[in-house]
Amino acid sequence: MQKQDGISLSCGTCYTKLCNTRVYTSLQHSIAVALIVWHFTKDIKQTLSGLFHDIATPVFKHAVDFMNGDYKNQESTEELTTEIISKSKEIMSFLNRDGIKIEEVCDYHIYPIADNDTPQLSSDRLEYTFSNAIGKGLLNLQEIKEIYNSIEIQRNEEGIEEMGFRDIAEKFVKTMSILSSSYITNEIKLSMQFLADIMKKLVSKNIVTKSDLYKLSEKEIIEKIENCKEENISECFKLWRNATHINESDVPVKDKYCVSVEGKMRYINPLVKSGDEYIRINKISNTAKENIERALNFKTKKYAYLDFNF
Secondary structure, X not given: OHHHHHOEOOOXXXXXXXXXXXXXXXXXXXXXHHHHHHHHHOOHHHHHHHHHOOOOOOOOOOHHHHHOOOOOOOOOOHHHHHHHHHOOHHHHHXXXXXXXXXXXXXXXXXXXXXXXXXXXXXXHHHHHHHHHHHHOOOOOHHHHHHHHHOEEEEXXXXXXXXXXXXXXXXXXXXXXXXXXXXXXXXXXXHHHHHHHHHHHHHXXXXXXXXOHHHHOOHHHHHHHHHOOOOOOHHHXXXXXXXXXXXXXXXXXXXXXXXXXXXXXXXXXXXXEEEOOEEEEXXXXXXXXXXXXXXXXXXXXXXXXXXXXXX
């Protein structure tokens, strides 16, 4: 768990001038998710599942999913969660003390308040929306408090528990729609693919091992990149870190670092209480519907590139 303090929630995009992202750690995110789950459930197993949900996260987070070719679902590293928990003597001793089985806390997907499918609202999705909104100046703490206090546990269309709002949550949806687009800009996608390609090359050159990506911090990996004498790894990494803009194209560009990546669509269409029913906000608010559709229709140019060959 402590290793998550050396991993950025922004998947490493905070290390370049291209992206307006801040350093916010996977450990901070995990603790906050656990606190949200506890607030709404008071259930220790669900809370621990929220706390442990990113325990298997490697350096640069979902950039390793890009490395594994899983840039749409971004779940390729989650299968290690059980293994990592089981190998921790400290965590296992606490679980045994409290009579909790590992299978009750190793998969937060089984608890809908902790996690559920897009576009539903869960603790994980709520936390990174709030933390990113703070980081980008879209919401202040008082606004977040007001939104948070309007959330309750409701029942969705399938009769499953889901976090929803007591009243119209248009401010939340507007903020979410802005963030949704920001997650899949070409600056973000290119940066995550570049980090994935850097790590592939480091592994192929035996500079790091795949297991190092799960054991070392981002700071330690960056030091290896910057001190690397192989090919042009350190030089291109420096160019990426200091770049302030990218180029975009509808066709591939030769002799440049040029990529075309589909991003994972992250958006939320939350439930809102309407009389005795719980209804998706896009069905009762035209403003929210427009914001959600704007997020879903966000498009970038097919190719993005930087002026170097890697």
